Amino acid sequence: MRTHAVKTRAMRNHARLLLAGLALLLPASGALAQASCGGDFGAWRNAVVEEARAAGVGQAGLNAIASAQNNPEVLKRDRAQGVFTLDFATFARRLISQNRLDVGAAKLKQYASTFDRARSEYGVAPEVITAFWGLETDFGGYQGDFNTLNSIATLAHDCRRPELFRPQLIALARLIDLGVVPRDITGAWAGEIGMVQVLPEDYLTKGRDGDGDGAIKLKTSAPDAIMTAANFLQSLGWRANEPWLIEVQVPAEMEWYDTGLHEALPVSEWKARGVTARNGDLPDNAATHLLIPMGRKGPAFLAYPNFNVFLEWNQSLTYVLTAAYFSTRLGGAPIFTEGNPEPGLNQAQMKQLQAKLNADGFDVGEIDGILGAGTRDAVREEQRRLGMPADAWPTATLLNAL
Known part of the structure; x- marks a missing residue:
C-alpha cells in the first residue's frame, strides 16, 4: 500500500551512494552506461549485466538479470495512483478498518516475545512495526504477485527514476546469487518484497533472522519481518522511548x-x-x-x-x-476528532489549482491532482499573500481567488 509515486529520501541517498561505489569499479565507458535508461531493452539489460559483473555479482545473479523482461503493467501502475487524491480522513477510514485493528492487536500478542526483542535491540515500539505490517500487506495476507525481477528491471529501464531502481536491480541479483531469494520471487509492482515490503538493497543490508533458523525469509517468517522492520526503522533514526x-x-x-x-x-x-x-x-x-x-x-x-x-x-x-x-x-488512542473542515477540491479542481500555481512561479511538480508537499507549500504562501488563514488546505474559495 506504500505510495510508490514518491520514493523515500533514504532510498534516494542509498541509491546515490551505491551508484557512486559501483562507478569506482567500472571504466569510464561503464560509468556512462550505468546512467543510461530507455532505448532497446535487450541492449540496456546487457549493460546492466556487465555492471553487475564488475560489482562482483556471481553467475546466478548475472543470469537472472539477463533473463529479466519488460512489464508494461508496472509502468501503468506507476503512472496511476488515484487513491492518493483522497483527503486524510477518507484515506484513514478506508485503510484503518476494525478488522485491521483487531488483527493487529492479535499479532501484538502472538509475537509479543519477538516485539520485546525488537524493542530491546532497536528501540522501536511494537505498534509502529505492526502498523506498517498491516498497511503494507494486511499482515502478510497480500504481498503482491508481480515478478520482482521484471518489475525492478522495468522501472530501472524507464527514464523516470532509473537512479533509484538500477541499484535495486543489482542488489536483487546479489540476493539471488547468494540464494537468499529465488529468481522468480514475487512482490509489489514497485519491487518491494515480503510482509513489510522492503526493497532488495534493504533486504540485503537490513534483513534479520528473527526466528533463528539461519535464513532471512521476509515473505513467510513474521519474526524475520518484525526484526528487519525494527532494524530498518532504527537505521532511519528512530529514537527509543519517545512519542511520534x-x-x-x-x-x-x-x-x-x-x-x-x-x-x-x-x-x-x-x-x-x-x-x-x-x-x-x-x-x-x-x-x-x-x-x-x-x-x-x-x-x-x-x-x-x-x-x-x-x-x-x-x-x-x-x-x-x-x-x-x-x-x-x-497503542490505545481513541478515534481522531474529524472536526468540521471546509470542503476540499476534487481531482479536476486540484489539477486546475496546480496549473495556476505553476504558472504563478511555484514548483508543485507534476500536475496530478494529488496534494503533495510542493502544492501544500504553494497554497500556504498564496493564502498568506491573499490575507487568508494560511493553513495549506486548498479550497474552492482559494481557487476562485486565484
Whole structure:
C-alpha cells in the first residue's frame, strides 16, 4: 500500500551512494552506461549485466538479470495512483478498518516475545512495526504477485527514476546469487518484497533472522519481518522511548502559517499558542510540528521527531500520517476528532489549482491532482499573500481567488 509515486529520501541517498561505489569499479565507458535508461531493452539489460559483473555479482545473479523482461503493467501502475487524491480522513477510514485493528492487536500478542526483542535491540515500539505490517500487506495476507525481477528491471529501464531502481536491480541479483531469494520471487509492482515490503538493497543490508533458523525469509517468517522492520526503522533514526504522534486540539484562531512540516517549534511554544492534548498531556520536546492535514477546522496532531522516520519510510504525508495514527490506535488512542473542515477540491479542481500555481512561479511538480508537499507549500504562501488563514488546505474559495 506504500505510495510508490514518491520514493523515500533514504532510498534516494542509498541509491546515490551505491551508484557512486559501483562507478569506482567500472571504466569510464561503464560509468556512462550505468546512467543510461530507455532505448532497446535487450541492449540496456546487457549493460546492466556487465555492471553487475564488475560489482562482483556471481553467475546466478548475472543470469537472472539477463533473463529479466519488460512489464508494461508496472509502468501503468506507476503512472496511476488515484487513491492518493483522497483527503486524510477518507484515506484513514478506508485503510484503518476494525478488522485491521483487531488483527493487529492479535499479532501484538502472538509475537509479543519477538516485539520485546525488537524493542530491546532497536528501540522501536511494537505498534509502529505492526502498523506498517498491516498497511503494507494486511499482515502478510497480500504481498503482491508481480515478478520482482521484471518489475525492478522495468522501472530501472524507464527514464523516470532509473537512479533509484538500477541499484535495486543489482542488489536483487546479489540476493539471488547468494540464494537468499529465488529468481522468480514475487512482490509489489514497485519491487518491494515480503510482509513489510522492503526493497532488495534493504533486504540485503537490513534483513534479520528473527526466528533463528539461519535464513532471512521476509515473505513467510513474521519474526524475520518484525526484526528487519525494527532494524530498518532504527537505521532511519528512530529514537527509543519517545512519542511520534499525539492528537491535539487547536484554538479557533492562531498563526496558521507555522503549521505543517516546514516549521518546527518547541512543545512549550505550541502550548503558549493554545494547543492542548486531546487526552493527557504533551511531553516536552524542542522540535515538533503541528499537522492539520485538512486545514485549521479538521483533525490536528503534534508530530514529534520520530515522525520524521515515517517520512523516511515514505514521503506521502497522507500515508505516513495514517500509518502513524494507526500505530497510536494500536497503542490505545481513541478515534481522531474529524472536526468540521471546509470542503476540499476534487481531482479536476486540484489539477486546475496546480496549473495556476505553476504558472504563478511555484514548483508543485507534476500536475496530478494529488496534494503533495510542493502544492501544500504553494497554497500556504498564496493564502498568506491573499490575507487568508494560511493553513495549506486548498479550497474552492482559494481557487476562485486565484
